[in-house]
Amino acid sequence: MYNLLKGKKGIIFGALDSNSIAWKVAERAHEEGAEFVLTNAPIAMRMGTINQLAEQTGSQVIPADATSMEDLQNLVDKSMEILGGKIDFVLHSIGMSVNVRKGNHYTDQNYDFTTKGWDVSAVSFHKVLNVLYNSNAMNEWGSIVALTYMAAQRVFPDYNDMADNKSYLESIARSFGYFFGRDQKVRVNTISQSPTATTAGQGVKGFDGFIRYAEEMSPLGNATALECADYTISMFSDLTKKVSLQNLFHDGGFSNMGISTKVMENFSKE
Ligand SMILES: NC(=O)c1ccc[n+]([C@@H]2O[C@H](COP(=O)([O-])OP(=O)(O)OC[C@H]3O[C@@H](n4cnc5c(N)ncnc54)[C@H](O)[C@@H]3O)[C@@H](O)[C@H]2O)c1
Numbered sequence: 001m002y003n004l005l006k007g008k009k010g011i012i013f014g015a016l017d018s019n020s021i022a023w024k025v026a027e028r029a030h031e032e033g034a035e036f037v038l039t040n041a042p043i044a045m046r047m048g049t050i051n052q053l054a055e056q057t058g059s060q061v062i063p064a065d066a067t068s069m070e071d072l073q074n075l076v077d078k079s080m081e082i083l084g085g086k087i088d089f090v091l092h093s094i095g096m097s098v099n100v101r102k103g104n105h106y107t108d109q110n111y112d113f114t115t116k117g118w119d120v121s122a123v124s125f126h127k128v129l130n131v132l133y134n135s136n137a138m139n140e141w142g143s144i145v146a147l148t149y150m151a152a153q154r155v156f157p158d159y160n161d162m163a164d165n166k167s168y169l170e171s172i173a174r175s176f177g178y179f180f181g182r183d184q185k186v187r188v189n190t191i192s193q194s195p196t197a198t199t200a201g202q203g204v205k206g207f208d209g210f211i212r213y214a215e216e217m218s219p220l221g222n223a224t225a226l227e228c229a230d231y232t233i234s235m236f237s238d239l240t241k242k243v244s245l246q247n248l249f250h251d252g253g254f255s256n257m258g259i260s261t262k263v264m265e266n267f268s269k270e
Pocket of ligand 1: 013014015016017019020021022040041044064065066067092093094095096120147148149192193194195196197198199200201202
């Protein structure tokens with residue numbers, strides 16, 4: 001371990017169980033010397049095992065529905081109290097599509113579900129940034145990261161309306177990131193992660209085939225949740241102070257591939 005986050009204070013959204021990317025980020029942040037508050041939706045408190053992570057990392061848990069401005073304000077105020085000062089890093093690791101859950105096809109959505117998924121998966125990031133910015137809760141040179149997926153740029157038919165939500169999320173990182181950088185010297189980025197076997201990931205139809213395909217297309221293979229956590233830690237550290245408004249691909253090279261020899265073998269006649 002490198003003490004990369006020694007003395008830093010953070011808020012980590014989205015650790016549901018030990019497969020969650022946020023869970024790995026919390027474990028790595030703890031190892032790197034950070035103190036943080038864990039948060040998740042009240043319903044996830046009952047379903048998941050976040051208290052175990054809290055015990056393991058010496059953290060407190062504050063429930064917050066990331067679509068509720070009231071919950072978010074309470075979270076940020078209480079986090080500053082608990083941590084004894086302003087925040088240095090925030091991870092937004094939240095995604096949910098009701099259309100995916102209910103099995104609605106992309107071409108035949110229930111728009112109430114579309115709106116709900118958009119609010120949870122994308123607008124919640126704007127709300128988090130809003131509360132942090134207007135509460136002046138971030139330290140200078142702080143870092144805010146949200147997790148995203150490449151369906152924001154390219155077509156992945158079964159990613160459904162989450163593709164649109166991720167495009168919106170990435171746009172918020174740029175648009176809000178401008179004001180956060182200009183006014184408070186805080187950086188805002190998204191990390192675009194490989195398909196990863198988590199509760200949210202496995203909700204995507206055909207996930208098993210999809211993750212194998214990505215593995216064979218990527219020169220370095222898929223990035224794991226732990227590797228995503230390592231990258232996220234580097235984005236929270238002082239080693240990346242001038243990286244902002246970026247969508248950063250963390251995918252073993254997948255995003256720049258056209259075809260790989262391994263995938264090609266499946267289509268070659270000889
Ligand atoms: N798993 C993948 O293949 C993959 C790939 C790229 C990006 N991502 C992104 O990574 C992030 C984390 O997902 P994960 O794969 O670790 O899955 P996960 O299911 O472990 O995490 C999703 C989290 O979102 C939380 N959440 C849902 N609604 C919420 C609400 N209203 N308020 C607060 N929290 C809420 C859930 O409780 C859960 O903890 C998501 O943004 C996801 O889209 C995942």
